[in-house]
Amino acid sequence: METPRNNVLQNFGQAQKAVIWFGNPYMPWHDSQVPGGKWGQELTINADGTCTVQPMVFNDYQRLSIAGQPTEHFQIAPAQAESFLRQILVLLNYFGNCTDDTNATISTTIQNVNGNFWTFTGYPTDEPAISQLAMEIRDSLNRADLMVLDGNGREDFIEKFVVDYEEQDNYHEQLVLTRVPNTVTYCRRLIDGPAITTTFQWPESEMPLLDSLNPVDFTTTIPGVPANATDDNGQLGHFTCTITRRILPSASFGGDYERYCLPAPWANLMHSIEELLDIPTTGALLSSSYYTRKRRCLDEVIYIGVKFFEDGREYNYLTDDDSIQPGDHVLVPVGGDDSEQELTVISKHYYKRGEVPYPLDKVKRVIRKIDEE
Secondary structure (H helix, E strand, O other), rough: OOOHHHOOOOOOOEEEEEEEEEEEEEEOOOOOOOOEEEEEEEEEEEOEEEEEEEEEEOOOOOOOOOOOOOOOEEOOOOOOHHHHHHHHHHHHHHHHHOOOOOOOOEEEEEEOOOOOOEEEEEOOOEEEEEHHHHHHHHHHOOOOOOOOOOOOOOOOOEEEEEEEEEOOOOOOEEEEEEEEOOEEEEEOOOOOEEEEEEEOOOOOOOOOHHOOHHHHHHOOOOOOOHHHHOOOOOOOOOOEEEEOOOOOEEEEEEEOOOHHHOOOHHHHHHHHHHHHHHHOOOOOOOOHHHOOOOOEEEOEEEEEEEEEEOOOOEEEEEEOOOOEEEEOEEEEOOOOOOOEEEEEEEEEEEEHHHOOOOOOOHHHHHEEEEOOO
């Protein structure tokens, strides 16, 4: 991207101001002067370090300040502001389109020292480089909720994310994510054995993993255990999670380590950390067979999957034995004569009777689980 940056700076000169507009077409805002109004936000960054944020109401034809919501004023170091302006110009010239469209839902207008303006639209809000710059701007203004550039305003910054996991036999794991330094630390304390710790630290130039997370996504998306759920019989480990936020108080939640007690982003986060650490052996916290499981509800039937050949298709069997887990060996009937065969369970699913993948009267039943000798 060096060549486009040099060309832009030569042709445009030193940027003096950027007006970053982000309109949210899915957030209605009533204003008698703006029929069909929606809410938006305008952030202005000046080269001298002065910045302003103004809530706006808009439609396809006009954009007005929201009555009763005053402009907020901020001050950052001029050198930081100049760096932001230069990066905005380079990135939007590379990813966006220079246009005269002043009514776009998302746009950024940049002014140079001569008073000339360039307006950019069409830049991808999910581009990592744009998201990283957006978070750096939020961080410098200490405002996680700003819509700047990518529209991914957050409830607050996450400074630290700690998960403790334990099982009844005193086995313990801990996962710690910190924003400064930008690290992930994963520790497993083996039963009557040593503690094994793995730490990964990002380069300072990369966006912290915690900056991709919104605290509210973790505190408001936990399904809860249904009233008709069966007892876990001690099969599930227990976890607690504490999220340290920069401005708001810390938030904590916990429960059995199953889908009913885990927030919506959990599986993606654990999968990302497992790939990031890239270590030969991980425990329950980072294992999809743990964080994707859930206890059975009384109105659900149990399907287990097996394969007769390693590269073959998966076949389903019914069972009433909820203790059967992937990796266990079971005896199942096979073929027209229902000859018995020992196979390894590769999957386990619970289904409502009206949502089963195969008709109940067409599925054979597991004969029994084969206990380890």
